[in-house]
Amino acid sequence: MPLLTAFNAKRAEIGTKALADALGIKDSAVRMIGTGHYPNPTAILNQFARQYINVVVCPHVGRVIERVQCNARSSAPRPFGGLSRLIWWEACQFCELKDNKP
DSSP, X not given: OHHHHHHHHHHHHHOHHHHHHHHTSOHHHXXXXXXXXXXXXXXXXXXXXXXXXXXXXXXXXXXXXXXXXXXXXXXXXXXXXXXXXXXXXXXXXXXXXXXXOO
């Protein structure tokens, strides 16, 4: 997961304590996320991405997308001409990341 790689790189750069303080979590949570032992780190990784690299993990597709793409999809008018595009758009309308700006 590229986001986890970026998380670990930032942790190596600024340290566990500084990253934990910046994200508002405990040092142990940072260590557990870094080693892959934290249960469901999606919310924390989303917060990290917004703060440091301007990307988010899209809950609908389960992969990293750029914040610009997230905002464009969530604020676009209702699409036509494809069920998959409509389903993604509808998911964006109720997403926790909608209209969150970095």
